[in-house]
Amino acid sequence: MVAIKVTGLNKTFTKGKKALNSLDLQIDRGEMVALIGASGSGKSTLIRHISGLMKSDSDNSKIEVLHQTIQENGKLGRGVRAARSDVGVVFQQFNLVNRLSVLTNVLVGLLGQIPRWRGTLGLFTRAEKMIAMKALARVGIDNLAEQRSSTLSGGQQQRAAIARAITQGAQVILADEPIASLDPSSARKVMDTLENVNKEDGVTVLVSLHQVDYALRYCPRTIAMRNGEIIFDGDSKRLTPKLLEQLYGDDSLELLGSKQQEEPVVTSLPEQAVA
Amino acid sequence: MSNLSETQKSIEIPAHDLKRSIGSLVMWAVFFALLALSWEGADMRPWDLIENAENMSQFASGFFPPDMSQWKMYVEEIWITIQIAIWGTALSIVCSVPFGILCSENIVPWWVFQPVRRLMDAARAINEMVFAMLFVVAVGLGPFAGVLALWIHTTGVLAKLFSEAVEAIDPSPVEGIRATGATGLQEVIFGVIPQVLPLWISYSLYRFESNVRSATVLGIVGAGGIGMVLWENIRGFYYAETAAVIILIIISVSLLDILSQRLRKMVI
Structure with missing residues (x-):
């Protein structure tokens, strides 16, 4: 069964730069897929299109997630809000609301499912709070539920964001560079959590990564992008350094960076540099 | 060495821009001409x-020595003045939240924020005193006219300040909320308001301070409070009493300023 289907996706930014070039993509339910590529290759743009946070060019294109239309020909689908509630998005900068408690940030995941008036007033039932607490326990930070999310470390915040996606009951999780701003051990915890959700709940995971070694370790399938096009799609094991060099030339060093050193290199992008 | 001299050659101090210096001379000339x-x-x-x-x-x-013989009445009137400011500010905060959101270009389309902004401009452009005079005619003499005047004018001011805070938010948490399938209103409540709340509280307290100051003169046009007493004393040439009132106003306004500054520091 198809989880994500993208056909003929084009995106041109106002400066005339082509970010995505007639891109086709299909991911089945239960897959855990890595999306790799150097910065500027279009990974984030693709994920933002699939989650309906960005609109494509208005030519013949279509994005479906779980058979619900997210967008078609550059227009968001009518049921996009309902479709979004089935898709959990995890961002590089976590995108939690700093001044709210961790628990509230996770409860936000239920907004798409509970009656609107109750969500708007922020009235969550005990049962709903329990769902959120269970999700927090699952990612291992239920002891931090009452703290403001700004007080958490980057890795903890990212796990809270994953708890939000779990609470949402998401069937598909899109993770946009979830570990790019984390230290190696936090990065591993976050990837372990994503893997756990994929294996135990059968949630489809599409995760964009900066570094190939994480793709090799966690994802059976890898999609590699360059200049807005998919240049490789298949078994992660086939992605040898040699092939990467063929695909990316000098840029392959950026993707392999972590392999030549003991610890993976943390690409600490400045906050504003989030594409 | 040749490399070094080359780099030295290529570095130049930017030439004095004649256009710009003439420009600034003209600006100063215009300024003094205006004066x-x-x-x-x-x-x-x-x-x-x-x-x-x-x-x-x-x-x-x-004015000296100030005549404090009627201090009890003065204090009562100042208290009424403060109460006018409390209600005027409270009502305007309630209205400024929706109006402030509707003025923000990152939340609503232009055909919403443009008309709402113009409406707020109008509320802000007209001084409290003018509104007070109008409301005295409409609802009669007394503090209620003052409350209404402060309400309208402060709504115009706070809606602008609130919307400026909203326009400066970090959009990414809002995207995080949107990605869960939340409605637009829920995005605002969970993503926007928590981010701007400390600033909003601070602006509101600041406006409360200024409203107490404004309310002290509203009485002059008959809108209640200490202003009425002040005006009568001045008109009747009772300067010793006037001095007493002024001293009491200064004390109470300073006390409130200190109090609200403390509160503001607590929320930021």
């Missing part, structure tokens, strides 16, 4: 201050 031009219109007579020094000192001496 000179306004001299007549503003009826500037600085030498009168010196010529009439004796009259003025006599006038000033009438």
Whole structure:
């Protein structure tokens, strides 16, 4: 069964730069897929299109997630809000609301499912709070539920964001560079959590990564992008350094960076540099 | 070495931009011309201050010693003034939240924020005193007219300040909320308001301070509070009493300023 289907996706930014070039993509339910590529290759743009946070060019294109239309020909689908509630998005900068408690940030995941008036007033039932607490326990930070999310470390915040996606009951999780701003051990915890959700709940995971070694370790399938096009799609094991060099030339060093050193290199992008 | 001299050659101090320096000269000329031009219109007579020094000192001496015999009545009226400010500010905060959101270009489309902004401009452009005069006619003499005047004017001010805070938010948490399938209103409540709340509280407290100051003069046009007493004392040449009222106003406004500054520091 198809989880994500993208056909003929084009995106041109106002400066005339082509970010995505007639891109086709299909991911089945239960897959855990890595999306790799150097910065500027279009990974984030693709994920933002699939989650309906960005609109494509208005030519013949279509994005479906779980058979619900997210967008078609550059227009968001009518049921996009309902479709979004089935898709959990995890961002590089976590995108939690700093001044709210961790628990509230996770409860936000239920907004798409509970009656609107109750969500708007922020009235969550005990049962709903329990769902959120269970999700927090699952990612291992239920002891931090009452703290403001700004007080958490980057890795903890990212796990809270994953708890939000779990609470949402998401069937598909899109993770946009979830570990790019984390230290190696936090990065591993976050990837372990994503893997756990994929294996135990059968949630489809599409995760964009900066570094190939994480793709090799966690994802059976890898999609590699360059200049807005998919240049490789298949078994992660086939992605040898040699092939990467063929695909990316000098840029392959950026993707392999972590392999030549003991610890993976943390690409600490400045906050504003989030594409 | 040759490399070094090459780099030295290529570095140049930017030439003095003639256009720009003429530009700034013209600006200063215009500025001084404006000052000179306004001299007549503003009826500037600085030498009168010196010529009439004796009259003025006599006038000033009438204020001393301040006559505090009616201090109880003054304090009661100041308390009414503060209550006018409390209600005027509270009502305007309630209205400024939706209006502030509707003025923000990152939340609503232009055909919403443009008309709402113009409406708020109008509310802000007209001084509280003018509104007070109008409301005195509409609802009669007394504090309620003052409350209404502060309400309208402050809504215009706070909605603008609130929307500026909203326009400066970090959009990524809002995206995080949107990605869960939340409605637009829920995005605002969970993603926007938590981010701007400390600023909103701070602006509101600041406006409360200014409203207490404004409310002290609203009484002059009959909108209740200490202003009425002040005006009557001035009109009746009771300068000793006037001095007492002014002293009490200064004390209470300073106390409130200190109090609200403390509160503001707590929320930020």
